[in-house]
Amino acid sequence: MLVQNFLERSAEAHPDKIALVCGSTRLTYSQIDEMSSALSASLVELGLKRHDRVAIFLDNSPEAAISIFAIAKCGATFVVLNPAMKSKKLGYILRDSGAAFIVTHGSKARVLIDILSDTPDLKCVIWAKKVPQAVDTASTVPCHVSWSEIVEAGAHEALLQRVKTIDVDLAAIIYTSGSTGKPKGVMSTHQNIYSAASSIIEYLENRESDVILNCLPLAFDYGLYQLLMTFLFGGTLVLERSFVYPAKVVQLLEKESVTGFPIVPTMAAMLLQMESLKALDFSALRYITNTAAALPVAHIKGLQELFPHVKIYSMYGLTECKRVSYLPPEELKRRPESVGIPIPNEEVYILNRNGEEVRPGEVGELVVRGANVMQGYWNAPEETAKVFRRGRYPGEVLLFTGDLFTRDEDGYLYFIARKDDLIKTKGERVSPREIEEVLSELQGVAEVAVIGVEDELLGQAIKAYIVPAAGAELSESSVKRHCMDNLEPFMVPKYVVFCPELPKTAAGKVDKRSLKAQHAAGNHQPVQREGNRLEYC
Secondary structure, three states: OOOHHHHHHHHOOOOOOOEEEEEOOEEEEEHEEEEEEEHHHHHOOOOOOOOOOEEEEEEOOOHHHHHHHHHHHHOEEEOOOOOOOOHHHHHHHHHHOOOOOEEEEEHHHHHHHHHHOOOOOOEEEEEEEOOOOOOOOOOOEEEEEHHHHHHHHOOOHHHHHHOOOOOOOOEEEEEOOOOOOOOEEEEEEHHHHHHHHHHHHHHHHHOOOOOOOOOOOOOOOHHHHHHHHHHHOOOEEEOOOOOHHHHHHHHHHHOOOOOOOEHHHHHHHEEEEEEOHHOOOOOOEEEEEOOOEEEEEOOOOOHHHOOOOEEEEEEEEOOOOOEEEEOOHHHOOOOOOOEEOOOOEEEEEEEEEOOOOOOOOOEEEEEEEEEEOOOOOOHHHHHHHHHHHEEEOOOOOEEEEEEEEOOOOOOEEEEEEEEHOEEEEEEEEHHHHHHHHHHOOOOHHHHHHEEEEEEEEOEEEEEEEEEEEOOOOHHHHHHHHHHHHOOOOHHHEEEEEEEEOOEOOOOOOOOOHHHHHHHHOOOOOEOOOOOOEEEOO
């Protein structure tokens, strides 16, 4: 099945059903199908060819959702970009992907205009709403078109009928942070996306009556798949720009009778501090999912108390295969530290350094096999060779995740650490997650991140960054005392830093790379400066 078929089949089965709610905008499946066809036909008319790449540089919005399916209908590849991206990274991705078109909004004009002279492959800019006055008519990009000019014109069926796509064609490139600091584009075919989406739908038991609330960026695969999956099973997606205003988001849970709510650990920490939740009716809510990083056991228990009737799915995944595992909700009490079992239609191995499968309880690298494993990194053969390796059969690809795991006798998986994140202190190898779990259990701790920092005596010393809950009274001595009571001596942090917020990636993960870099630069203490952003002094 092709990505555009997700929309087309639902539009045929439920033409008048509300497919997308975004602010005051409510669009049916037939409306989105018609608008995406109109945009698709216009893109072809403007010169877009099969296999071309099209960047989408928009906030979560109806235009972003429509563009994704329109690009798929053209036989082209969509590249959804973080809307907060700055000019330097935007320019790099446009050049690296060779994007021929970009769909953006006037509010992004200054970021884009700054790099237009250095994007030789870019032929056309589609401006949502209208072409901003700031666009220089002498721009090196020959074509600037407004959204209304082409979408309201209607579809040209003759143009669309000439487009041929098969399921091994490239549907999307999702850029993630690279180990070298440069973003890497993960290549996904239509088949990869359908395999991952249908597998997740199966274990979540999604149905047409589901209403999903997504406030994760569509540039993040977890957010993108909320759109793709909802349109595949014919539900309704409530699309929010972000979780910046949590009170507004939780009110939508009640107002829209939301049944599915995807979150990341940062959102869980904020939810658990909101007293206003107790006054709202969440009786429609059927499940909550978590990925990006493991939920601390303390947060799982808190969510269970807050939403006793709701199924909570603890999950693990990577952009390179979308999803690896999920923990069946009935297992949460028995194995709260586990990230579960492989998703349907997927197989995993845990291998030691010699490429041999380890026994239960032993630690090794997690390897993933299945149709959900993506094709590799765009324009990065050396990086691809490190992670994507030949499988058992011709053409099969295995994903070597770089993550250390163990499994129990029943086959349930347990995340230990990223290979690069293991802390080597006093001759011992320490998992940051184990310390983070213990610290999360301490009353008054809202969020925590643990890293290893260079130390002449210890090799690496353990450093804990803690965000206190509102009104909490914590001290370095109370934190260390709690650790000494619950951890082996070599696992007790040498340094404890309190901060108002942890730096985050666009996907909502704690940015440990940033913490390590700032420590190495001698900037040890995070402090609150402008708005919600962390800076260091």
